Amino acid sequence: MSTTRGRTALAAVGQDQRDDASALLGAAAHHGGETSPQRDGETPLRDLLGDHVLDLLLERSRDGAGGLRLTGEGSMLGGLVKAVLERALEAELSAHLGYGKHDPAGHGSGNSRNGRIGKTVQTGVGPVRLAVPRDRAGTFEPMLVPKRAGRVSGGLDDMIISLYAHGMSVRDIQHHLRQIYEVELSHEAISNITDAVLEEVRTWQARPLETVYPVVFLDAIVVKVRDNHSVQAKPAYLAIGIDADGDKHVLGIWLAKTPLDAATAGESARFWTSVMNDLKDRGVRDILIACTDGLNGFEDAIHAAFPHTTVQACVVHLIRNALRPVARRDRATLAAELKKIYTAPTEQAAFDALADFTASAWGQKYPQAARVFETAWDRFIPFFAFSPAVRKLLYTTNSIESLNYQLRKVTKARGHFPGDDAVVKLLWLAIINIEDKRARERAVTKEKTGKIKNSASTARLIEGQRTIGWREALIELDIAYPGRIK
Numbered sequence: 001m002s003t004t005r006g007r008t009a010l011a012a013v014g015q016d017q018r019d020d021a022s023a024l025l026g027a028a029a030h031h032g033g034e035t036s037p038q039r040d041g042e043t044p045l046r047d048l049l050g051d052h053v054l055d056l057l058l059e060r061s062r063d064g065a066g067g068l069r070l071t072g073e074g075s076m077l078g079g080l081v082k083a084v085l086e087r088a089l090e091a092e093l094s095a096h097l098g099y100g101k102h103d104p105a106g107h108g109s110g111n112s113r114n115g116r117i118g119k120t121v122q123t124g125v126g127p128v129r130l131a132v133p134r135d136r137a138g139t140f141e142p143m144l145v146p147k148r149a150g151r152v153s154g155g156l157d158d159m160i161i162s163l164y165a166h167g168m169s170v171r172d173i174q175h176h177l178r179q180i181y182e183v184e185l186s187h188e189a190i191s192n193i194t195d196a197v198l199e200e201v202r203t204w205q206a207r208p209l210e211t212v213y214p215v216v217f218l219d220a221i222v223v224k225v226r227d228n229h230s231v232q233a234k235p236a237y238l239a240i241g242i243d244a245d246g247d248k249h250v251l252g253i254w255l256a257k258t259p260l261d262a263a264t265a266g267e268s269a270r271f272w273t274s275v276m277n278d279l280k281d282r283g284v285r286d287i288l289i290a291c292t293d294g295l296n297g298f299e300d301a302i303h304a305a306f307p308h309t310t311v312q313a314c315v316v317h318l319i320r321n322a323l324r325p326v327a328r329r330d331r332a333t334l335a336a337e338l339k340k341i342y343t344a345p346t347e348q349a350a351f352d353a354l355a356d357f358t359a360s361a362w363g364q365k366y367p368q369a370a371r372v373f374e375t376a377w378d379r380f381i382p383f384f385a386f387s388p389a390v391r392k393l394l395y396t397t398n399s400i401e402s403l404n405y406q407l408r409k410v411t412k413a414r415g416h417f418p419g420d421d422a423v424v425k426l427l428w429l430a431i432i433n434i435e436d437k438r439a440r441e442r443a444v445t446k447e448k449t450g451k452i453k454n455s456a457s458t459a460r461l462i463e464g465q466r467t468i469g470w471r472e473a474l475i476e477l478d479i480a481y482p483g484r485i486k
Helices: 002-013 015-029 045-049 051-061 076-097 158-165 170-181 188-193 198-205 271-282 297-305 315-323 327-342 347-359 361-365 366-375 389-394 398-411 419-451 470-480
Strands: 113-123 124-133 212-227 231-240 245-253 286-292 310-313
Touching: 045 051, 051 076, 051 271, 076 113, 076 124, 158 170, 158 188, 158 419, 170 188, 188 419, 198 419, 212 398, 212 419, 212 470, 231 271, 231 398, 231 419, 245 271, 245 419, 271 297, 286 297, 297 310, 310 315, 315 366, 327 347, 327 361, 327 366, 347 361, 347 366, 361 366, 389 470, 398 419
Parallel strands: 212 286, 286 310
Antiparallel strands: 113 124, 212 231, 231 245
């Protein structure tokens, strides 16, 4: 069927029927949640059907125990979806033939109605048995329920993608649909639905970036991925960049292939060089400060692509590494002693505080704690060139750690991923899902207060999360790196 004819067919259904179909399918897919706001001028479905019809539907929806059966085979919502779809299919056939049912204009037209054929399709309310009309010439191609299509989305695809984004495996999604909606979908069908977002993910991964990022944070979460016919623990690295306007954006997600002769992936300078080159290929020409967790090869890879970038070691990671071998009963006291080093007013004061700690009883008991700071000293001290307010922005990767914390909750439920694409797909969907949650929180805040709360709990990274205190930070960065911020 041509596009024009398809539009004519949908128009023939009538605006009311199409609106009702959308409302029913949407309600079926998300029953139990909040309904969408009523559009201005739209007749409520209750008024459209009338109380008498609704009473009959209510009676039909009761099960043997007197409870309501809204979804599943033979349910009330299933019956409504069946009626709406069959009405739409009849309208599509009328548009295809060029005349309505029992219309004398059809005599001698060369094509006519030719009965119906039964077909069961999966919907958001469970399986629905349809009577699909046919034409004698066999040229009718329904758009709403295409030939050989075993399901009508009606919100089902969005539901599956949402469940996947929350960390549910394909097998878990199958079980959920079967248990709650009595919908049977194959492993391949669910995988194909989630794979539909891959093209959008690839477009996002390849999108052009800003020319200059004053600050970029890089961190990783570890996931298990099948690679080279075995399951490997691989780091999935994310980058968050703050542009010259003070907006934070997720720049990308990267996983390295495991070499055939190696046991792990992603820890080499070659991999980090490829990440930096990817940023350059997408338009980045300069990074003033890169805040990292200090993995091997990272600093060399950054300087190979961006020679003038200052590498700042994440202080939170240094503290974690320093406290890792410390007895639990001593950690609070030792952490208070280490705080004197990274909260010192100047670089020299920090050096003196480290020397005092090394010579103290705690330093003698845990010499490795001081050694962590000594080894990373050159990467630890750059933030001392700024005021305390700007240091708080630079000395930790907390802005990306908070995101990774939520991503870990999504990935930890998975045993392992079948490939790198599956990891990137889930992480991207999870980021979108997290940000949709923040958007809802932001909307609630605006509704209650009339203001948009600008904080990490409500702002959206993909839209651009505003950095608190950026104006002061930009002034100091421009003084420290003259002419590089454009």
